[in-house]
Amino acid sequence: MNELFQKPLFQYVIILFFIVLGTGAVLFPFMDNYLVLAIVLIIEYIIFLVMLSYFSKAFIKPVEKAIETMEEIQKGNYDVRLLNNPDTMVGALNTKINGLASNLNQLTMKKDLRLEQLNTLVNNTESSLILIDERGHIQLINQKFIEMFGGELKHYQDQLYYDILDNDACIKAVQKAFVSEKNIKESFTHYIGINRFYYEISGIPIFNEHNNLKGAVLVIRDITELKKLESMRKDFVANVSHELRTPITSIKGFAETLLDGGMSNEETTRDFLRIIYNESNRMQLLIEDLLTLSRLETENFRLVLHTVNVKDITKDLIPTFMYHAEAKKLTLHVDMEENVIFKADKERVKQIFINLLDNAINYTPENGQIYLKVEKKDEYVHINVSDTGIGIDQNKISRIFERFYRVDKARSRNTGGTGLGLAIVKHIVEVHEGKIEIESEVNKGTSMHVYLPL
Template identity: 60%
Template sequence: MKDLLKKPVINYVILFLVVTLLTGLLLFPIVNNVILLSSILLINFIIILVFLQFHFTNYLKPLKKAIKTLSEINKGNYRARFHYTSNNLLSELSYKINSLARNLSEYSIQEKMQREQLSTIIDNTDNGLVLIDDKGYIHLVNRKFLSMYGRTSKDYNGYLYYDVLEEEVFHDTVQQAFLYEKNVKNEFSHYIGIDKLYYEIVGVPVFNEKNRLKGAVLVIHDITEMKKLELMRRDFVANVSHELRTPITSIRGFAETLLEDDLNNKEAEKEFIKIIYNESDRMQLLIEDLLTLSRLEQENFQLVLNKIEVNDLLKDIIPSFQIKAKEKELDFTHSIENNLHFKADKEKVKQIIINLLDNAMNYTPDKGKVFLSVTSTEEYVHIKVSDTGMGIEKNDLPRIFERFYRVDKARSRNTGGTGLGLAIVKHIVDVHDGKIEMDSEVNKGTNVHVYLPKK
């Protein structure tokens, strides 16, 4: 009976009570027997109440339960179920609600999986990503982007892009993408610590299915390697041209003098021709070095591996350096492990030792010391060239293997150097899968260690 006091049944109970009382009042003048009238009306009222109770339990109560289940599902509780089989209509309703819950649950699992996959891709891509809506609010920034600026997503999500994105180029890119409604590309550089990194930023407008602009995605990729290569290429061309211009100018100048002036002085003529010869020799050396580098860099470069007897190899090299050492009054000594042999490209290994000894002697003042040792470990042949020369500043050491890099340009040019020697050494070591290390102290000396695999 408690159910009859619940909404909406209570309204009907009150209505029937009022109708019963009115019927009683209307019938009262006709029926004299009050007790009989009251009893009939009471029985009537009770019958109606019983009917209402039946109606409530059969229809309204399950409907209320159905509504409660649907609101649970609406809240995301897809495990909520509704079971009523008392009549066809309710059993169909319960079947529909339960299958709706099951479908929604499957959809939500699938959607969650897709969201997770998407966010894994977004977070693990090597490009920075920023998603901005059509009002300029940021909705998403990925991990790569955060790592560039060392902040968290809370610093960006929900903010206007021009309030939180520091670089001016970001603002320009978003505005251009919105204005022109097509992909826009820009470049910028950014420091991470002391490293200067170069980035390309692409603003991609995003449209909805009605082709209305809904926002933009900023894609930021690191182009530092490409930029460095471009700079290196530019430097390389500039350096080669510069290196060639000096001897060519000199050759041209002396050749002109020889042609124009009627030199009767045989001595001067010979001197000029000697200069022309030396300069062309220098050019030839430069071109040979460039060709060596280019051959080493070719993809299909093949090493000619021979069995090398270290003692034999050094017999060809050491005498000429002994002469050079004598001229400079250098104390040149060497220590070679007995019976040392390994497999490598003989001519290239010779070139390594020649270039290193050449440097050691060129950059060590008269009366200094130069020492060559060749020993072996289990895996490697260790070539070490030490000198007591001018040494190299710490700042210059990381760049020493770059082409044309010279610490003291004027001095190195005096030695006839082109700045390609160590670049060639490094390439030869690389193609042999070896390693090269250099330590140096200014005015104390330099040690170069080359390790070549014995194979």
């Protein structure tokens, strides 16, 4: 009963004492035996205290505990629970409070999960996102925006967009979305250091259920790769047009000359027909190379893999290239390790040898040397074609695998090259999951290294 003498029950103990005292004062004139009166009053007081203690434990303490629990729930602590006895009114109240806390806890967990999912989605999207409210304050910004434009998330939060955004295109997009209340889409160029990036920005106004403007969302997408692909497509079309126009012009010109009476001279006719044949053959090679590249670049392209021996691939090629080398007064040296066996597409690997050796012969002047070496190296078959030719400038090496790129355009056209040979080699090596490296020095020669997995 110690709790009776503590707040807040002690005040009730005092009140009961005065009630008992008052009762004694009322009964005092009617009682002859004061001892009996005192004993009755003491017993009455004790009964009151016992009843007070019972009510305290049964009602007051549980209600105080319930109040404390509700205060914790108000603070956001939904894990608190009350002991309950469903047979009592207080127990029923505790059950309701526990149910409320449990429901709030579940709702909070669902909300946190959805918020986490939303944050994950927003921060891992490939586009920059900015959410701006109707007052112009930034409410949300994702990690991609920080990567694109720099800064920290906390510096943007709750700031006016025109005060914190440095990019004019972003500011204008927000303004247009607010003023026009329509979706807008524009593109702009952005520099990070010396690197240039192309971005597409979309401004999307946000409306509530009453069609009132509540803000805007900016979506910024990096289209640099698309721009590069577009540029490559335009260059490709221009190069193909140029490569085809040259032989077609020659064929048409010499054919017109023959039709206009040039066939009277047999020697001239033979020369013209030979030129027409060579130009048409050049067109055929170009078209075949383009088709080869197209097949290699298709998503559903599959290698025809077999276990092959390098000597089986090169046995028919070496005599042919020996002949071509001798015709140009070049020396072809062959160093081939025995029993180099690996899994590959035989016809594609043969094309690697043809294109590399053909390039070496075409770009090496008379009395030069060409070396073909094949060996096992670690987990690869190493194919090395070296020459003592014209070499390649260091700042041009990164471009030699581009389509139609030629180190020496005049020499390449004179030898019938299409400018696609090394691009084809690169694609063949890549689909075999190999690698290709190049070493070169102007006027000293070039060394091409191809590594194909064993």
